[in-house]
Amino acid sequence: MKKLPVSKIQELFAAIRAQQTLYIPTDDASGQARYLPWQEGMELTHALNTVRSAKDFFFPQTENLVEFKLKGKEIEIIDSRTEQDDFVIFGVRACDARSFTILDKVFLIDPIDTYYKNRREHGTVVTLACTQPEETCFCTTFGIDPADPEGDAACWIAGDSLYLKARTEKGEKLLSALDNLLADADEGEIAAQQKATRDIAQKLPFAKLNLAGFNGENLNKLFDSKKWPELSEACLGCGTCTFVCPTCQCYDIRDFDTGHGVKRFRCWDSCMYSDFTLMAHGNSRNSQVERFRQRFMHKLVYFPANNEGEYGCVGCGRCLAKCPISMNIVKVAKALEGEVQ
Amino acid sequence: MQELMLAKAKELLQNGTVNRVLGWQAGEFVYDITPAVFESEQDLDAGFVYNEFCGNNLSKYLIKESRKEGKVLAFLKPCDTYSFNQLIKEHRIIRENVYVIGVPCEGKTDGETLKSKGVKGILGAKSEGDELIIDTLYGEQRLSKRDALTARCLTCKSKKHVVYDELLGEEGEEVPENHRFEEVEKLEAMTPDERFAFWRGELSRCIRCNACRNVCPACSCEKCVFDNPASGISQKAAADSFEENMFHIIRAFHVAGRCTDCGECSRVCPQNIPLHLLNRKFIKDIDAFYGEYQAGEDTESRAPLTNFTYDDVEPSIVYKGGKK
Amino acid sequence: MQDVNQFKPKIVAFCCNWCSYAGADLAGTNRLQYPADVKIIRVPCSCRVNPMFILRAFQRGADGVILCGCHPGDCHYTTGNYYARRRMTLLFSMLDYLGIEKQRTRVEWVSAAEGAKFAATMNEFVAAVTQLGPNKRLEDLRCKN
Numbered sequence: 001m002k003k004l005p006v007s008k009i010q011e012l013f014a015a016i017r018a019q020q021t022l023y024i025p026t027d028d029a030s031g032q033a034r035y036l037p038w039q040e041g042m043e044l045t046h047a048l049n050t051v052r053s054a055k056d057f058f059f060p061q062t063e064n065l066v067e068f069k070l071k072g073k074e075i076e077i078i079d080s081r082t083e084q085d086d087f088v089i090f091g092v093r094a095c096d097a098r099s100f101t102i103l104d105k106v107f108l109i110d111p112i113d114t115y116y117k118n119r120r121e122h123g124t125v126v127t128l129a130c131t132q133p134e135e136t137c138f139c140t141t142f143g144i145d146p147a148d149p150e151g152d153a154a155c156w157i158a159g160d161s162l163y164l165k166a167r168t169e170k171g172e173k174l175l176s177a178l179d180n181l182l183a184d185a186d187e188g189e190i191a192a193q194q195k196a197t198r199d200i201a202q203k204l205p206f207a208k209l210n211l212a213g214f215n216g217e218n219l220n221k222l223f224d225s226k227k228w229p230e231l232s233e234a235c236l237g238c239g240t241c242t243f244v245c246p247t248c249q250c251y252d253i254r255d256f257d258t259g260h261g262v263k264r265f266r267c268w269d270s271c272m273y274s275d276f277t278l279m280a281h282g283n284s285r286n287s288q289v290e291r292f293r294q295r296f297m298h299k300l301v302y303f304p305a306n307n308e309g310e311y312g313c314v315g316c317g318r319c320l321a322k323c324p325i326s327m328n329i330v331k332v333a334k335a336l337e338g339e340v341q
Numbered sequence: 342m343q344e345l346m347l348a349k350a351k352e353l354l355q356n357g358t359v360n361r362v363l364g365w366q367a368g369e370f371v372y373d374i375t376p377a378v379f380e381s382e383q384d385l386d387a388g389f390v391y392n393e394f395c396g397n398n399l400s401k402y403l404i405k406e407s408r409k410e411g412k413v414l415a416f417l418k419p420c421d422t423y424s425f426n427q428l429i430k431e432h433r434i435i436r437e438n439v440y441v442i443g444v445p446c447e448g449k450t451d452g453e454t455l456k457s458k459g460v461k462g463i464l465g466a467k468s469e470g471d472e473l474i475i476d477t478l479y480g481e482q483r484l485s486k487r488d489a490l491t492a493r494c495l496t497c498k499s500k501k502h503v504v505y506d507e508l509l510g511e512e513g514e515e516v517p518e519n520h521r522f523e524e525v526e527k528l529e530a531m532t533p534d535e536r537f538a539f540w541r542g543e544l545s546r547c548i549r550c551n552a553c554r555n556v557c558p559a560c561s562c563e564k565c566v567f568d569n570p571a572s573g574i575s576q577k578a579a580a581d582s583f584e585e586n587m588f589h590i591i592r593a594f595h596v597a598g599r600c601t602d603c604g605e606c607s608r609v610c611p612q613n614i615p616l617h618l619l620n621r622k623f624i625k626d627i628d629a630f631y632g633e634y635q636a637g638e639d640t641e642s643r644a645p646l647t648n649f650t651y652d653d654v655e656p657s658i659v660y661k662g663g664k665k
Numbered sequence: 666m667q668d669v670n671q672f673k674p675k676i677v678a679f680c681c682n683w684c685s686y687a688g689a690d691l692a693g694t695n696r697l698q699y700p701a702d703v704k705i706i707r708v709p710c711s712c713r714v715n716p717m718f719i720l721r722a723f724q725r726g727a728d729g730v731i732l733c734g735c736h737p738g739d740c741h742y743t744t745g746n747y748y749a750r751r752r753m754t755l756l757f758s759m760l761d762y763l764g765i766e767k768q769r770t771r772v773e774w775v776s777a778a779e780g781a782k783f784a785a786t787m788n789e790f791v792a793a794v795t796q797l798g799p800n801k802r803l804e805d806l807r808c809k810n
Contacts, residue, residue: 029542031457032613048461051612052548061548135370135462135478200478205369205464234376234402238552239577240611252577254570258808259725267577270550274568321452324552324609325397326373334369528762537764537802566717573721583805587720590759594716597755622762626755646755649747651737656750656772659757 002175003161003185012162013038013090015178020124021087023057025050035089044091048134049316053246054096057089058119059103061243062267065115065253069261080263081115084122088174091128094149095139095316099246100125101150102314105307106249124170127151129190131197136317138206138330144314146201147194158193161185206315206330213340214333216305223297227335232292234325239270241319241328242295247312250276271295296332343391345509346416346444350389351382353414359440360411363402365395371466372452376402378413391416393468396449396491398605400424400434401558407435415439418446419513422502423601423637424558429504430640431599433561443505445513448486448494451608458484493604493617496521503638521602522625524618544585546612549577553606553616559596559636566591593619598627598645601637630654674728674794676703678787679718681711683741684776685733691780699787710734711772712745716756719770723803729769729794733783736774746774765802768793 004012016022022038025045033047035054067078100120107116127149130137139146148154153171156163163185166172175182201207214222242248252269255262269276271294277284285291303312313329320328350362366377367390376397379385398421406413417425422443428434455463455475462478473489475482498521500513528536554560554567566572567588574587593600593616602624606616627634627645631653634645680686686707692699708714711734722730732753734746753772761767773786 030546030613032546034546132461132479135464203478233378236552236555236609238555238609239548239550240552240609243548243550244611256807257573263807269577273551273577275570278570320369320373321456322611324556324605326368326375328373330369331375533761533764533766535764536762540763581805581807583724583803586763586803587717587724590720590756590763591717594756594759619759619762622759623755626758630754631751646748646751649744649751651747653747653750654754656753656757656770659754659761660767660771 001163001165001185001187001189002182003163003189004182006157006160006162008181009044009162010041012178012181013042014040015181016088016090016174019086019177021085023087023089025091038090048130048132048137049093049096049318051318051322052244053099053316053318054089054092055099055103055246055249057087057123058100058116059107059249059251059268062265063115065264065266067261067263081118084118086122086124088124088126090126091155092125092149092151093130093316094127094144094146095137095314096246097125097127097150098139098142098144098314099316102247102303102307102310102312103249105310124153124174125151126153126155126164126171126174129154129156129194129197131157131193133197133200133204134317134321135205136320137201137204138209138315138317140201140204140207141209141211141315142311142313145198147197156190156193158190161189163190209330209333210337210341211300211311211333213337214300214304214311215309216301218340219297219301219305221339222301222336223293225336225339227339228293229289231327231332231335232289235272235288235292235327236324237272237274237288237291238324239268239272240322240324242270242272243268244318244322246314246316246318247299252276271298296329299329300333342444342510343389346391346442347385347389349442349507349509350379350385350414350416353440354382354385358412359414361406362389362414362416363399363406364389364416365391365397365399370452370463372450372455372463378402378406391444393447393450393473393486393489394452394466396451396608398424398556398558398603400428401556401561403434403439404428404561407438409438412438412440414442416442416444417502417505418444419500419502420446420497420601420603422504423499423635424603425637426504426640427599427601427637428558428561430637430644431561441505441507443502443508443512445510446500448490448497450486450489450494451491453613454491455484455489458488460484491604491608492615493607496523498602498635504640522621524615525621525625528618528622540586541582543614544589545582546614547585547589548612549584549588550611552609552611554592556605556609557592557596557600558603558605559599559601560592589616589619593623596620597623598634598647599636600624601635630658672795672798673700673702674791674797674799675726676700676729676731676787676791676794677722677727678703678705679708679711679714679730679732680705680775681713681734681741681746682707682709684735684739684774685711685783687777688733688775688779688783691777692784693780695780697780697784699784700791703787703791710740710742710745711749712742712752714749714753716752719756720803723769723800724805725808726800726804728797728800729771729790731771731773731786731790733773733775733786736776739776760803763802766797768797769800769803 023035033045064080069076107113130146299312362379366388465476499515600620740746
């Protein structure tokens, strides 16, 4: 484990920036926390987490896939991909770091999504341990330790020091390049802070949230629950929950007609939208109840059933904070508890 | 007030005036309140709530609710009644199937607003005089009620209901000095370059979640043009600045003259884009060009965009200037 | 000789079938000159023009958009242009509010007898847009290359 004084954090950023692009969570002009490329003087946000998740780095909201150009009777096919430069994301929280593992399970299984893989390979994730969880946090439900985040390298800010620890080869490489800034440190120095964070995590409103029974075996029971219409009654059918979610990974592929060619792009889709799963024969989910059910069944039942019990949620709390009508995965899980326990 | 409303709701359920109640349901915290339909007294006792966090405008739900069997009781705040009236005018709500009870509103707050004031880890809140005492994970915090108000409530246009079958509590007053066009004027005073930079900064954050559209009581089309893939619209792709401009201009234009300025669009925006500033620009222009008009104030008058006079201003007023 | 590098704006002109389109016709038969980069789209009435049409024209590469209809009072459908007048006033004001150059949009009333006015209007509008340069603020980059 290494450390450096927090007062020198800008020097650390400058040193990373000298090698590759660095993104940090910062407050933008409107006062919202978001990841922006670090420039001199840019400071870390005080907010616990960014409004949008960090999945954008590997799975951007819109991504060009391929272009077609018409030349007489010929169609030219152009791979619009550009070689990705190496980049570092600093300050990713434990929940978002776990979301990458979940996205990997979708995009890096056969057939591998080469667009995602390309970005993933070039990105180094530096996580930052939480010290002040919000009431909407429930990452511990999914076995995530906010005081000991995953990632290529992890950081802790305790007292006047920033502690860093490499967890993967990529992390080692990054830290060894910064060696002249860093001093050696002992793991014990962060123990008190970790304990404090874990104590708060124990006291969070959803610390006791129990997802036992949400698995493939109870699929039919949950699917047929009478609670769905009531739960989804107020749902507006907007895409807020899916777009702020770090693990939602559905996308649509569309063609944009430029007038002299076609640009094929993919963009995030939302199971809450009326044209989601629209096919030639029509749509298999025609009501908001069905769409709503799909979102939560996917996260709490289908995903764990197909991925050794791993849920499609990391408990970051974004949907809890952002849903216009305050309906969310926790309320759904609590309402359906009775069906399976 | 909540007790009064509960008693009233139960009474109307009992005597058969209505068979269900549209109101607000308590959530896991103090602020995460969900609109809900209550069908029995037990339901009401289990979750009905009315407090300073009940900001959702319930009018739009009545489009669907008023088409169901029986009569529904709807609790509407003053600004909700404008939306309700506007929907009546557009024949979207079946009036006979709704029993409207006007409830007073002293301005609302929400979780996001409290957090923007630096409150972290909200566990609970109670009001005490002019103050909101917020219980948090990190100790107790106090905020004056005025500071806790959402942005839209700071420029409230009226605390008076424009429609109701019955009123609970004291009727409020209109607020003529609401200063709601101040922000618009500030933008108008900027140079076009500054305005362009301002709106690019705001609109580029749009994630095309459509929450602004879906929550809007004026956006009640059965099929939105932005949901029609055949219309050539990249509904979900926040790919290009053009798409963002297009969506937000057209969204605001489609509700121009019908928007009651309830402020739901800005409330729900997960990216905090001040969308109400687009709607207010239209309201301000309509007032200036065609005479003062408040959508939802009545159910008979013609809306500004379905009306005209022979001596309306010419569009050249925009690019040449001239009398307003 | 004309400078080949000189910026020549693309203009979309929505013309109502009954007055302005006929006005354009008259300008043609009278051999009045106006720039060839004005592309006319015939619409049944000026009020057929949806605000989206104007934005779409900009998206697809227009540098200026002009709407021409019958003079107020002369609408073939009696009142169509009165509605168009209100819509366009509000739309143009909104575009200005978003910081888009207000000289790029215009409404002119041109009757079937006003061939000369049609040509003069187009010449003037093209000159104004030429001065502004290419449309950057409402362009769609995807259409460019």
